[in-house]
Amino acid sequence: xxxxxxxxxxxxxTIHRADWYRSVQTINGRPxxxxxxxxxxxxxxxxxxxxxxxxxxxxxxxxxxAIQEFGTGSxxxxxxxxxxxxxxxxxxxIASLKQTEDALVFSSGYLANLGTITALVGKRDLILAxxxxxxxxxxxxxxxxxxxIEYPHADVxxxxxxxxxxxxxxxxxxxxxxxxxxxDGDLCPLPALLDLAQEFNSMLLVDEAHATGVLGKTxxxxxxxxxxxxxxxxxxGTMSKALGSLGGYVAGxxxxxxxxxxxxxxxxxxxxLSPADTAAALAAINIVQQEPQxxxxxxxxxxxFKNLIKQQLPNLKLLPSESPxxxxxxxxxxxxxKAGKQLKLAGIFAPAxxxxxxxxxxxxxxxxxxxxxxxxxxxxxxxxxxx
Ligand SMILES: *Cc1c(COP(=O)(O)O)cnc(C)c1O
Numbered sequence: 001x002x003x004x005x006x007x008x009x010x011x012x013x014t015i016h017r018a019d020w021y022r023s024v025q026t027i028n029g030r031p032x033x034x035x036x037x038x039x040x041x042x043x044x045x046x047x048x049x050x051x052x053x054x055x056x057x058x059x060x061x062x063x064x065x066a067i068q069e070f071g072t073g074s075x076x077x078x079x080x081x082x083x084x085x086x087x088x089x090x091x092x093x094i095a096s097l098k099q100t101e102d103a104l105v106f107s108s109g110y111l112a113n114l115g116t117i118t119a120l121v122g123k124r125d126l127i128l129a130x131x132x133x134x135x136x137x138x139x140x141x142x143x144x145x146x147x148x149i150e151y152p153h154a155d156v157x158x159x160x161x162x163x164x165x166x167x168x169x170x171x172x173x174x175x176x177x178x179x180x181x182x183x184d185g186d187l188c189p190l191p192a193l194l195d196l197a198q199e200f201n202s203m204l205l206v207d208e209a210h211a212t213g214v215l216g217k218t219x220x221x222x223x224x225x226x227x228x229x230x231x232x233x234x235x236x237g238t239m240s241k242a243l244g245s246l247g248g249y250v251a252g253x254x255x256x257x258x259x260x261x262x263x264x265x266x267x268x269x270x271x272x273l274s275p276a277d278t279a280a281a282l283a284a285i286n287i288v289q290q291e292p293q294x295x296x297x298x299x300x301x302x303x304x305f306k307n308l309i310k311q312q313l314p315n316l317k318l319l320p321s322e323s324p325x326x327x328x329x330x331x332x333x334x335x336x337x338k339a340g341k342q343l344k345l346a347g348i349f350a351p352a353x354x355x356x357x358x359x360x361x362x363x364x365x366x367x368x369x370x371x372x373x374x375x376x377x378x379x380x381x382x383x384x385x386x387x
Contacts (some may be wrong), residue, residue, distance in 0.1 A: 012273060019333040020351075020354060031244075032053040033370040037349050043375045045350040045365045046083045050306055050324050051294045052213050052370035053244030053287060059280040063245075066279030074272035079261075082272030090278050093285040094249050098220050099229045102257035104250045105278070109209050109238030110136040112248030115142060115266030116236060117176070119259065120203060121146040126170035128162055128202075130154065132184060137176050137207055146174070153181075156192040163200040173202035180210035180221035183358045185325030190226045194233065205234040209353050213242030219288040219295055239281035242288070247279040249274065298324055298369035308380045316383065324367040327353070329360055330384070336361035339386060346382040 015021045028036040031054040035044045052061055058343075066086060076082040087105055094103035106112035109221060117140030121127060124144040129137065131152045141148045149166065151159045159175070167173055175197055177188040188206065197204040208221035216224030221237065223229055232253060241248040250260060253320035287294070302324050309318060319327040333354040340352035340363060354361045365379070 006341065014088075019337055033368055033372070033375060035349065036369055038346070042347050042349040043371075045348060045367070045379060047366055047368060048210070048241035049244055050210075050242040050298055050366070050368055051244070051288070052368055053213075053242065053284050055283075056244065058286070058287065059283045062279040062283035063276035066275040070275035071276065072276070075275055076272065077268060077270060078272045079268060082205040084272070084275065084278070086275060086278045086282070087272060088110065090282045090285075091249075093282055096302055097218065098223070098235055098251040100235065100251040101254040102252070104257045104260050104264075104267065105239075105273055105281075106250070106264075106267055107273055108246065109117060109207075109236065109240060109248035111266040111270065112236050112238075112249050112250055113137050113139075113140045113207065116205065116234060116250050116260060116262030117141055117174070118121060118144045118265065119263040120144075120205075120234070121172055121174045124171040126166055126173045128173065128175045129158055129166065130181075130188065132181050133176060133178055134182050134209065137205075138176070141176060154186070156189050156191055156196065160196055161195075162375070164201070167200045167202070172359040173200065175202050175204045177204075177206055178210075179208045180215065180323040180325065181205045182210055182325070183327070183353055183362075183364065185321035185323045185327060187222060187225075187318070187322045190222055190228055194228060194231050197233070203237060208235055209241055210306050210323060210325060213235040213284070213288045214295065214298065217292075217371060219292070227372055239277070239284070243284040245280040245284055247281055249275045279284060286299055294369045298367065301367045301371050302326070302370065304373060305365070305380070308376065309383075312380050313383055319362065326365045326367065327361050327362040328365070331361075333361045336363060339363050342386055343379075343382055346378075346385075348379055348382055350379070 031049050037325055051122055074082040091103045095219055113136035117380045121144045123145045127146045128150045129141055129150050130153055131150040149162050151162060175193060179188050193204055211221035212240055213219045215222050223235060235251040237249055239245040317329040319329055336352035343350050350363050350365050353364045
């Protein structure tokens with residue numbers, strides 16, 4: 001008898017051998033600048049909760065009130081029994097933050113990307129995608145059935161050459177990029193991408209997952225940061241990072257949103273976002289708009305950390321970053337894992353990110369508005385003892 005599942009164990013062995021094996025670690029208590037990791041208090045540099053809102057009393061109160069009024073489950077998809085006034089309010093708030101005509105809320109950012117890309121392009125179309133794009137953008141592209149060409153990271157010149165070579169052979173064209181690259185922390189060259197999109201009659205989709213609430217004068221993201229809010233484009237994002245809740249969104253023209261409500265399968269055929277998540281995200285957007293000092297503090301912490309690294313650890317290789325995501329490169333997965341373990345022993349939570357997630361192994365640091373200088377000093381001191 002042969003075992004048709006035997007390959008799974010062999011595959012796991014291979015994953016272990018390459019030091020690519022991953023497993024979960026348990027966090028207890030409320031999220032924040034420090035957390036309980038497997039029962040021990042650590043300084044948290046592993047969170048996407050940039051503004052410290054996931055543990056904010058106001059979000060929790062809003063979520064509890066929504067549960068008391070509407071219950072826990074949405075009970076159906078938005079087009080059937082799941083739609084609530086609360087969803088509409090959140091969509092209005094997102095559109096106002098993003099300065100777009102309308103917005104649509106999905107159950108996650110991953111689903112927003114899958115649904116939007118598959119609705120916008122198909123077999124007769126072309127996708128040009130940054131090679132470092134998030135998994136949800138890559139899989140959305142594959143699912144769409146369009147021809148996919150990946151261009152080297154942020155390489156506008158190559159992108160232009162590909163557009164010149166291929167654009168005329170396809171019906172529609174969609175350029176896809178992260179705005180803040182999630183595993184590197186650098187920014188897409190948005191103004192140049194917008195120019196190329198215009199020149200080659202192409203749509204442009206930017207994923208603002210890590211930039212919403214973080215970049216731009218009012219926290220609208222990379223599009224605002226570059227002064228491009230007036231341009232037509234497809235803006236995607238998540239409520240699960242700086243907004244401290246759960247769910248994804250698309251923001252853009254009224255026509256785009258109307259079309260997606262009719263054509264995005266991951267919106268039509270899935271249950272509406274829960275009342276608690278919806279209310280928490282809505283409360284978070286209000287805070288993002290009313291408390292710019294959180295963003296100011298976040299960027300102050302980023303500068304403090306970067307300056308300290310430059311002064312105290314000139315030999316460490318920092319990847320280029322224009323965001324609160326700051327990566328220190330290591331020559332192998334084994335070295336990065338070792339550094340991650342040493343940090344953990346010293347009471348610091350900062351994960352090693354390895355292939356296949358990224359091409360080169362690194363320790364990825366996420367700075368939060370709620371970190372103190374003492375937290376950041378401790379991180380840098382720990383790196384010093386490792387050198
Ligand atoms: C986290 C992330 C997503 C997924 O968002 P979720 O709401 O967590 O599903 C999508 N795109 C990028 C760039 C991300 O970093």
